[in-house]
Amino acid sequence: MDFALILLLILIGTGALWGLDRWLWAPGRERRAQALAEAGKTGDAALARKEPIYVEYARAFFPVILIVFFIRSFLAEPFRIPSESMLPTLYVGDFILVNKFSYGVRLPVANVKVLDSGLPKRGEVVVFRFPGDPSINYIKRVVGIPGDHILYKDKKLYINGTPMEQGDGRPYFFSPESNAHGQETLRVTENLDGIRHDILTTNRQDVPLPEIVVPVGQYFVMGDNRDHSNDSRYWGFVPDRNLVGKAFLIWFSWDVAGHDKWFWERIVWNRLGNSIH
Known part of the structure; x- marks a missing residue:
């Protein structure tokens, strides 16, 4: 329930x-x-x-x-990050807060919008109910708003024909499984419509994605861990009615791998209170 x-x-x-x-x-x-x-x-x-x-x-x-x-x-709802799809922005074990009125005031349970208060912007990290199963909440970054022409090719994102600026890649290692089979992982700073954030890419071949146009009332989202994210490239757009809110704060972070540590040692103190960009 x-x-x-x-x-x-x-x-x-x-x-x-x-x-x-x-x-x-x-x-x-x-x-x-x-x-x-x-x-x-x-x-x-x-x-x-x-x-x-x-x-x-x-x-x-x-x-x-x-x-x-x-x-x-x-006002605000807490969520826990369960996967690596938003690395390096969000870690598995991060607990975040989501602003519930950023994209409109909605009736509880029914999720019917009763008051408009804003729309998602490119680069914002949003929580939404997965279109394939609304009982599951997903978190991704908005890369395309209604009317945008989106193209993802050779690890680069193009919006309305303009490539989003990317800095030089730096080596990144986050798990033995993800770096297996010769997949070199790079951490790259991307400038998405003025919002600078880091993404991860590997030498894995991109999923073929022809240029698409985002329909009215829908959004195209991607994970920051570009080659390890189940996002709009695979299942399509996020309707406005599925939006839950804008992620804005990490209020707690837990080291999920530190099973042999004491409770206070498993808390990732330097992530507490970090804002989400």
């Missing part, structure tokens, strides 16, 4: 319990307690006034869940 749906159901449940007790059950308990008090049974009257334990929990948790639900639905 969708975590947002789970939160909503808990919110409705705790709110309903609290409301029923306040307007229906509590007055009944008070009437019984007054009758017992008038009969001289003060101890029983005190017990009659006591609210059930499940009502106590509902009253305590409802405001907390309401705040969490509001923040997560309309």
